Amino acid sequence: MQKRENMLAAERRQYILNRLHRDGKVVAVELSADLELSEDTIRRDLRELAAAGLLQRVHGGALPASPATVPFSARQQQSTAAKLAIARAAAGLVRDGQVIILDGGTTTLLVAQNLPPDLHATIVTNSPPVASALAAYGAIEVIVVGGRLFKSSQVAIGAAAIETIKQIRADLCMLGVCSLHPEVGLSVPDSEEAYVKRAMIESSAEVAALVSAEKLGTAAPFVVAPISALTHLVTETGLPEPVLDDYRRLGLTIVQG
Structure with a gap:
């Protein structure tokens, strides 16, 4: 996995989703260290993924989102x-x-x-x-x-x-x-x-x-x-x-x- 500041946002967010699927949760400080990116960048990615309904933000990171959002x-x-x-x-x-x-x-x-x-x-x-x-x-x-x-x-x-x-x-x-x-x-x-x-x-x-x-x-x-x-x-x-x-x-x- 490439670790650089100019990593594409889509790549970062897919990495986050893959980690979430694998581990059942993600922690912002751990993602920051793994990807060698600022916590602000990680938090921005988590906000975007949450807005898309792909995860649920919690204190310090995120959990899988509820699937029960349809009528x-x-x-x-x-x-x-x-x-x-x-x-x-x-x-x-x-x-x-x-x-x-x-x-x-x-x-x-x-x-x-x-x-x-x-x-x-x-x-x-x-x-x-x-x-x-x-x-x-x-x-x-x-x-x-x-x-x-x-x-x-x-x-x-x-x-x-x-x-x-x-x-x-x-x-x-x-x-x-x-x-x-x-x-x-x-x-x-x-x-x-x-x-x-x-x-x-x-x-x-x-x-x-x-x-x-x-x-x-x-x-x-x-x-x-x-x-x-x-x-x-x-x-x-x-x-x-x-x-x-x-x-x-x-x-x-x-x-x-």
Whole structure:
């Protein structure tokens, strides 16, 4: 790898992305030393790559960006087999008589479509698509949280949604997850959605994050909660054990579908 001040910007940025893919993170001071360039130059490259949606800047460097930045309808076409397996595994956590908060998202919608047909439970959701799917279950009481519709994610957000959720004491919360990282925690692209998810976590005895492989080890701009706020990580099979060990060490129960 050439190391000179007049190195083309495109070459530098591709090198940064390659390092990010290989290591799962990049540190500005290390890149500066490796490329024999100023930290100002590296930070400028990181800003440009972040603006293009190719990474998420964090203090001192960058992490992989969340892949969940496309609209709900497009996300329904992504990782469909993995999401279905995760949803079925998550549905296995549900017990009769529970009060459950079911967040919005394409994977949580699949959970709603794959619950036991005779389940007796109360399910609270801020997602119109999830509420519609739950209407098919005769023994599930459905509580729909109102608020302003965040169209990209098909969920209700805002003060009204948060106030309603704060009055709930749930046994289990299942969260649709944009990004999960051992150091950053759970993060999302929208600040108001972050507030709603935080309220869901605080209102629940157990919290399961439903995460497909491409979202693990990534970060988004708005942090919802640290890993310690979660109790379960529900993900797909076949992931490298070292990846899962990072979350086990932080106290999460791993459930694979």
